[in-house]
Amino acid sequence: MTTSGNIFTNHKHGYIPIKANLDSIAEKVKISQLTSRTIDTSSLERLQIAIDTFIEHEDLGLTFISDIFGCSKRNIQRILKDHGTNFQETIKKQKNEHAITLLNENISIIDIAQRLGYNDPSNFTRAFKKHLGVSPSLYRQT
Structure with missing residues (x-):
């Protein structure tokens, strides 16, 4: 630098x-x-x-x-x-892909939401469910 x-x-x-x-x-x-x-x-x-x-x-x-x-x-x-x-769709897609990686590492849903810039974990859950059709917790279980 x-x-x-x-x-x-x-x-x-x-x-x-x-x-x-x-x-x-x-x-x-x-x-x-x-x-x-x-x-x-x-x-x-x-x-x-x-x-x-x-x-x-x-x-x-x-x-x-x-x-x-x-x-x-x-x-x-x-x-x-x-x-x-568009930019928003690209960001959403990549955030969801990153969320999947973090879910597989057993990081808490609250921590994932914060790391990805969501102020409220429910907003993260809603966005994730809209993208994949299942909630983050259900995704983790399967």
């Missing part, structure tokens, strides 16, 4: 400008997510990797992701539109 707060992954391919404390996030990031594998992937895949990497970050949103990529929010929206989705 530079003193300006920018992280340079590869000068040839760009940088990720972030004004956040990455120490707590960095230990959760898989090394394979930060290697050249991401350079060869499509824009949508790189976007999904970035969202997955910061899925528990409190500032996760369109502005945060566009800052990571160093582009406008509209560019992110265009990428998603070209793939038949």
Whole structure:
């Protein structure tokens, strides 16, 4: 990390400008997510990797992701539109996928809801059930 707060992954391919404390996030990031594998992937895949990497970050949103990529929010929206989705749907899908991982690790539903940015566990349960058709507790049992 530079003193300006920018992280340079590869000068040839760009940088990720972030004004956040990455120490707590960095230990959760898989090394394979930060290697050249991401350079060869499509824009949508790189976007999904970035969202997955910061899925528990409190500032996760369109502005945060566009800052990571160093582009406008509209560019992110265009990428998603070209793939038949939008930012909200992408976030919901990835949060639910991450929730499944956390449920399989036997983390409490309340903790999962908090980690994914839900103020109320019932909102998390409702969103999860809408996506998968079963509640988180029922999913865990099966």
